[in-house]
Structure formats: C-alpha cells, structure tokens
Amino acid sequence: MTAPVPAVAVPAFALTWWLACYLLGRDPSRPVLWRSAAALMAYALAVAAWTVTPEGAAATVLLCVPALAWAGAALGLLPDDRPERRQVDRGWLLLSVVFLAMIVALPGAGRLVALAPLAGGLVLVWRSRDDVRPRALPAAVAAAAALYGLGLLALLLPIDLGSHELVLAAVGLDLMLLGFLAAVADAVDTGERLFPDLRRSVVGALAATLVVAGPSALTILAVPDRPVVAVLQFVLLAVVMSAFALSGPVRRGLDRVAFLHDERLRLDRAALLMLADALPRRRERHALIALSEAEFVRLTRRALDDYGDLARLLRSPLIDLPTVDRRLTGRASDQPLARAVELRAVLQDGVARLKPTGLPGTGERWRHYNALHYCCVQGLRPYERRLRTEGLDRDARQVLEWIRRYVPRRTLREWQSEGAQLVAEQLWKDLVGTDPRWLTRATANATRST
Structure with missing residues (x-):
C-alpha cells in the first residue's frame, strides 16, 4: 500500500x-438530517473498503x-405541509431499494444509474424552490450534487483525471458540503443558530483527527x-469520532449507568447537559423582533409540535417572548430552563383560549382545540396500533376514539396547523x-441580575 492511500483515506473517513x-x-427524527448522515456514513465505509x-x-x-440517500435528503427539504409529501417519501424508499439492487447487480459504469433518483429529487426541489428556506439552498444543493456526480463519473468511467485518491477526496468534500447545507436547512427551519455549535464541534473534530488519525x-x-x-483502525476512528460528535447522548448514557441508584443527581445532571447543548443553538434575543408574521406562525406551529420536548423548546426563539418575561420575575427571568417551562405554559394558555363554551364534544367548533390539546399538549397519538388510554378521563377517550375512526391523518394535521395559526x-x-x-429593559435586567 502506497503512502498517499492512508494519508488521504484516514482523514477523509474521520471527518465524514x-x-x-x-x-x-x-x-x-428530521429526515433531511438522518438521510444526509446516511450518505456520509456510506462514503466513509466506501473509503475504508x-x-x-x-x-x-x-x-x-x-x-x-x-x-440514493441524498435523493431522500433533497426531498426532505420540501415543506412538511405539502399534501403529497407522505407519498413522495414512500416512493423514495421503494425506489431506493430497487436502485440499490441494481447497483449491486450491475458492473462498473452501470452503477451510475444511482444518479437517476438524485436527479429526480433535485428536479422536485427546484420546482418548489420558492417554498424552500433559505431561497439559495436549492441552487447550492444542485451545484454540490453536480460536483459529486462528476466525481462519481471520474471514478467509475475509464477517465484519467490523475490520482484516484484526490478524486475520492474531492467527492468527500462535496458530500461534506451537502451535509453542511442540510445542517443549514435544519437550523433555518427550527429557528436556531448553527455556527456557534458547529464551530465548537469542528474544532474538536480537527483536534481528534490530528490526535487519532495520525497514529492510525x-x-x-x-x-x-x-x-x-x-479494519480495526477504521473501527477505532469511528468509535472516537462518534463519541465526540455525540458527546451529549454519550454523557447521558454514562450517567444512567454511573448514577443508577441516584435519581436526583441523574436528573440534575441531565438538566444541566440539556442546557449546555441548547445554549450554542439559541438565537440572539433581538432576532425575535426581526421575524416576519409568517415565520412567527411557522415557529409557533413547531413549538406546539415540540410541546413535550423541553430540550427543543429551550432552542426555540419564542422563549424570549415578552409574555414569557411578564410571567417571570427576578433572577428566574435569566434562566433558560425557567423560560422554557413558561413558554410551555404560554402555549398551553393559547390552546385553552380555543376551547369553546359548553360541554366537551367532537363537533366542528371543537376541531382546533381537540387537535391541539390532546395531540400536542397531552402528547396523545390516536393512530397508534395499540392506543394507550390508561389514566385518561371519559372525554379524552371519546375524542381519541372519534379521531381514530373518523378523522384522516391529513385532516388532523390541517386542524393542527389552523389551530396553531390562531394561537400564533x-x-x-x-x-x-x-x-x-421591552427588549432593552429585559436585556438590562438580565445584565443586572448577572
């Protein structure tokens, strides 16, 4: 084995x-993220092989x-409220299985058939480019995917472009660019900051690559x-980079083992770790005022979807709403965890305002309240195969059974979107x-309490 092979392969494997x-x-749980991660892991395994x-x-x-994975990631950029989104995702899964079988069966250049689903996904995204945020994302994804396709052509066709190691490294850079664009899309969609959290992770990844990749x-x-x-060296690299990139889940898992019989300590550390992970991804306070009304409605809808996940509410820009400030006093106003809890209370109050007068029911005027209160606030899932009704009162059971029998998933989602718009x-x-x-006063109070 020549020296350039591990000199290129080991860092490429570690970073991807x-x-x-x-x-x-x-x-x-975000399709665009796990599909992008699958593409990067496939490339890393290809480098090892x-x-x-x-x-x-x-x-x-x-x-x-x-x-194939990036065809699905491109489809993940489409808005969630598209009526055909569910069918498109199912079609992608079916076509991925078919094309994967073709890739395995075909020899040499015939494996370039894998580029067909990617081209189709990019066409769908380009046709919906006005609904994709940020607006420049479809063009950037198309350019990076085109470079990846050219690199694949150079590797599978009898084309002499110089060293195969450099071409393989270029393909890895293209896929890392696509992964970065997926992170940008996720940060924009959730209203979070990306660069502070990414910068911290990049610095650690480069340090780990220098320390571990060199000896490997x-x-x-x-x-x-x-x-x-x-093979053992690549396994070691994968373990080290996974432990570093997933440091939060790894630390929480270690706490469950180390503090198995100390639940109070385990919960306190879990809260601190959740806060530490959320702080680099929170937006600046002044960015809330710069939001458009449409963006504000979308973030409110997402906050209602994440009602039961305090870690996601910690990263929501709505945590700095003035109504949250009014509900907090003293030093608690500067505590992110306290603000997340109050944001949850604000959302619950907004849903409660949608409740019609009179006895609970399942009529037309109850649709928004029922869709948000039972499915978002209480976190019930009426379409589960085994519906859990333990501990629920008679009204909740009646509503869940009615939704399960007479309300399609798409209709329920529309009711949730309409109700979230009313709350927003x-x-x-x-x-x-x-x-x-208000912004100046809140900032001054936070500084004074500090």
Missing part, C-alpha cells in the same frame, strides 16, 4: 464520519449509495499486508403591541 454523527446528534481492498466491488457500490495512518502503513489491522395570532398581537423598550 464525524459530520454524519453531528447531523444525527442535532435531531435524528477502498483502503482495504482497492480492487473490490464493495467500495464502488458504497460510493453510489450516497446518491502510521499503523496502516507499518503493516500494509494485514487488512484486519486496517394572539402571541403576535402581544409581541407587536408591546413597548419597543
């Missing part, structure tokens, strides 16, 4: 694996898998004819009707 884990750590068996078919197959590359060079040693309108009126000096 780190970025994949970072995207998963942001929010594994290419290092161990340069002439094997496993490396070329794995190099084509990111195209030297070990692979020292025993070039031992594939098992190379009340909060928006309070925001724009508040004395503009």
Whole structure:
C-alpha cells in the first residue's frame, strides 16, 4: 500500500464520519438530517473498503449509495405541509431499494444509474424552490450534487483525471458540503443558530483527527499486508469520532449507568447537559423582533409540535417572548430552563383560549382545540396500533376514539396547523403591541441580575 492511500483515506473517513454523527446528534427524527448522515456514513465505509481492498466491488457500490440517500435528503427539504409529501417519501424508499439492487447487480459504469433518483429529487426541489428556506439552498444543493456526480463519473468511467485518491477526496468534500447545507436547512427551519455549535464541534473534530488519525495512518502503513489491522483502525476512528460528535447522548448514557441508584443527581445532571447543548443553538434575543408574521406562525406551529420536548423548546426563539418575561420575575427571568417551562405554559394558555363554551364534544367548533390539546399538549397519538388510554378521563377517550375512526391523518394535521395559526395570532398581537423598550429593559435586567 502506497503512502498517499492512508494519508488521504484516514482523514477523509474521520471527518465524514464525524459530520454524519453531528447531523444525527442535532435531531435524528428530521429526515433531511438522518438521510444526509446516511450518505456520509456510506462514503466513509466506501473509503475504508477502498483502503482495504482497492480492487473490490464493495467500495464502488458504497460510493453510489450516497446518491440514493441524498435523493431522500433533497426531498426532505420540501415543506412538511405539502399534501403529497407522505407519498413522495414512500416512493423514495421503494425506489431506493430497487436502485440499490441494481447497483449491486450491475458492473462498473452501470452503477451510475444511482444518479437517476438524485436527479429526480433535485428536479422536485427546484420546482418548489420558492417554498424552500433559505431561497439559495436549492441552487447550492444542485451545484454540490453536480460536483459529486462528476466525481462519481471520474471514478467509475475509464477517465484519467490523475490520482484516484484526490478524486475520492474531492467527492468527500462535496458530500461534506451537502451535509453542511442540510445542517443549514435544519437550523433555518427550527429557528436556531448553527455556527456557534458547529464551530465548537469542528474544532474538536480537527483536534481528534490530528490526535487519532495520525497514529492510525502510521499503523496502516507499518503493516500494509494485514487488512484486519486496517479494519480495526477504521473501527477505532469511528468509535472516537462518534463519541465526540455525540458527546451529549454519550454523557447521558454514562450517567444512567454511573448514577443508577441516584435519581436526583441523574436528573440534575441531565438538566444541566440539556442546557449546555441548547445554549450554542439559541438565537440572539433581538432576532425575535426581526421575524416576519409568517415565520412567527411557522415557529409557533413547531413549538406546539415540540410541546413535550423541553430540550427543543429551550432552542426555540419564542422563549424570549415578552409574555414569557411578564410571567417571570427576578433572577428566574435569566434562566433558560425557567423560560422554557413558561413558554410551555404560554402555549398551553393559547390552546385553552380555543376551547369553546359548553360541554366537551367532537363537533366542528371543537376541531382546533381537540387537535391541539390532546395531540400536542397531552402528547396523545390516536393512530397508534395499540392506543394507550390508561389514566385518561371519559372525554379524552371519546375524542381519541372519534379521531381514530373518523378523522384522516391529513385532516388532523390541517386542524393542527389552523389551530396553531390562531394561537400564533394572539402571541403576535402581544409581541407587536408591546413597548419597543421591552427588549432593552429585559436585556438590562438580565445584565443586572448577572
């Protein structure tokens, strides 16, 4: 094995694996993030396979898998309220299985068929570019995907563009750019900051790469004819980069083991770790006033969806609403956890205002309240295969059974969106009707308490 092989492969593997884990750590439930992470992990495994068996078919197959994953990531950029979104996701899953089988079966250049789903996904995103935020994202994704496609062409076709190591590294850079764009899309959609949190993770990833990747590359060079040693080095890199990029979940898991019989200490540390993870992703306070009404409505809808997740509410820009300030006094006004709890109370009050007068029911005028109160505030899931009704009163059971039988998922989602808009309108009126000096006073109080 020549020296350039591990010198390129080891850092490429480490950095792409780190970025994949970072995207998963942001929010594994977001399709655009976990699909982007799958693309990066497939590339990292392809680099490892290419290092161990340069002439094997496993490396070329794995190099084509990111195209399938990124087709799904591109579809994840489409707005969630699109009526055809569910069908599009199902179609992507089915086509991914079909094309993966074709990639495995076809030889050499025939595996370029993997670029077809990616092209289709980019076309759908481009047609909906006016609804994608930020506006420049579709063009940036298309450019990075085109560069990835050119790199794949150079690797699978008999084209001499110089060293294959450099071409492989260029493909990795393209995929890392696509991963960065996925993180940007997620930060914009959730109303969070990206760069402070990403900068902290990048610094640590580079340090870990220098400390761990160097000895790993030297070990692979020292025993070039031992594939098992190379595989073990890549496994070591994957473990180290995963532990670093997913430091929050790893620390919480260790606390569950170390403090198994000390629940109070475990809960206190969990709250502190949740706060530490959320602070770099919170927006500046003044950014709340710069929001448009449409953006404010969208963030309110997302906050209602995240009602049961205090960690996500900690990162919501709505945590700095003036109505939250009025509910807090003294030093508590500068405590993010206290503000998140009060934001939850504000949202609950907004939903309670939608409750019609009279006895609880399932009529037309109850649709917004029922959709938000039972499915968002109480966190009930009426479409679960095994509906859990333990501890619920008669009214809640009646509403859940009615939703389960007579309300389609799409209709329920529409009711939730309409109800969230009504809640957002009340909060928006309070925001724009508040004395503009509220921001200055709140900042001064926070500084004074500090």
